[in-house]
Amino acid sequence: MKDTLKELLGKEWKCGCGRTHRVPTKEIYCGANAKERLLRFIFAEMPGPDVAVVADTNTFAVAGQAVGECLAENGLNVKVRLFPAGRKKLKAEKELAEKLGSELKDFHFAVACGSGTINDLVKYAATIAKIPYISYPTAPSMNGYPSPIAALSYKGTKKTLAAIPPAAVIADLDILRNAPEDMIQAGIGDGISKSVCNIDWAVSRFIKKEYFCPLPGKMMAGVMGFYTGNAKKAAGRDPAAIKGLFEALNLAGVSMVIAGSSAPASGGEHLISHFLDMSNSSKGKDMNLHGRQVGVTTVLSAKLYEKLLKLDTDLRRLPQLKKHYAGDRQTKKEFMSRYGKKMAGEVYREFMTKYLPPDKKEKELLFILKNWGKIKDMIRKNLVPSKVLEKTLRRSGAPVSFTKLAITRAVFRSAILHAREIRGRYTVLDLAYDVDILESFANDVV
C-alpha cells in the first residue's frame, strides 16, 4: 500500500487509458515527529513565510495550537483562523469556503488542521485564493484528504466541487490514534465503500461509454483485505492498523486524482448518504458522520447488487421497462414537492445532465437487456459479499443498519428511491431503476 502511494506522489505519466495523470500531492506521511516533517516540507516547498493555520476549537486543542506555535518558533508569520467546533455550528458550506477563500488571499499558504469539514473548507478556499495548502489531519475518518474535490453543500444540496489537492498530507500517528471512536469507525465505513463504487464506475463505463481508467480499481484491489482483516484492530487503536487505515484511505483519495473525479470512491452508496444529509439539514437535524453513514449504505449497495445478480432478464422485458420509464415523469413539479423550493432547482438541473428522453432511453434499455449476462459478470467478479462488509463494520463497532443512525423508515425508503436524482453520474441505483427492481428493493429494506 505504502509503496503504491510513494510511486504515485508528485508524479506525472501517460497512462494506457489515454490520459496523462498527474498527482500534485508530493508527500503523504503518518508517523511520529509529524511537526518536524511539516516544517521540513514547508521550508522545501512553500512559496513564503505567511501562513494561515485553520482549525476548529476542537482540532485547535488537539493539533492546531501546537502546529501554530511550532511554525511561529521557526520564523513563520502565523495567523490562526479558528472556527467553532461541532457539526451544528460548523458546516462544510460553499459560501463559508468562499468567504475563507477571500481571507486566504493574503497568505502564501494554509495549513488545515482538522478532519473532513476543515479539510474541505480549506481545500476549496485555497483553490479560490490560488495558494497551496497542507492538510494536517486529526482523524482517519474519511478518504478525501488528498482528493481533487471538496464536498460542500450549496443551496441545501450536497456538491462535490473540483478543487486543488493539498501539496502534502502530514499526520501525527498519535493524534490519529486518539481520534474519537466514531471517527475511526467512519474511516472504515468510508473505506469499504470502494468495494461497491468501483463496480458502479465499471458498469457506468460499459452502459454510458464513459471514460474509465483501470488503475484506481487495481490500486484498491488489495485494500479491501486490509479493511476486513484490520477493522477490529483499528477500532482498538492499534498503531499499525491506524497507520494502515490512514494509508488505505489516502490511496482512495489519490485514486480520485487519477480518475479526475470522485467516480472510483463515490457511487450510489455515497448518493444515498448525501440524500440523507440533505434531508437532515433541511429539517435542521444533526448530520451523521459521513463515513458511519456510508458504511451502512455500502452494505445496502452490496445487497442491491446481490439482488441484481439474482435477476434473470432478457429482451422480452423491454416493453415493460419502457413503460416503467415513460410512466415515471421526472418533472420539475415533482422535484419541487420532493426537495422543496430551496433545493429543487439545483437537484433538477443536476438530474437533467443524465436524463434521457424515452426514445433515446429505449436504446439504452435494449443495450442493458442484451448485455445483462455481461453486466452480471462484471458485478460478480468484483463484489464483496454484503455479509463480509457487515461483519467488518460490526468488528469496528460501527452501525450496520439505518435504524442506528436515527433515520426514519420513510426517509430511508425515499433516499433509496430518489438519491439517484441528485447527481448526474450513472450508478447502481440507476441500473436497478432501469431494470425496475429499485422500488421492490426499497420495500424489502424498510
Ligand SMILES: [Zn+2]
Ligand atoms: Zn489512466
Ligand SMILES: [Zn+2]
Ligand atoms: Zn466518502
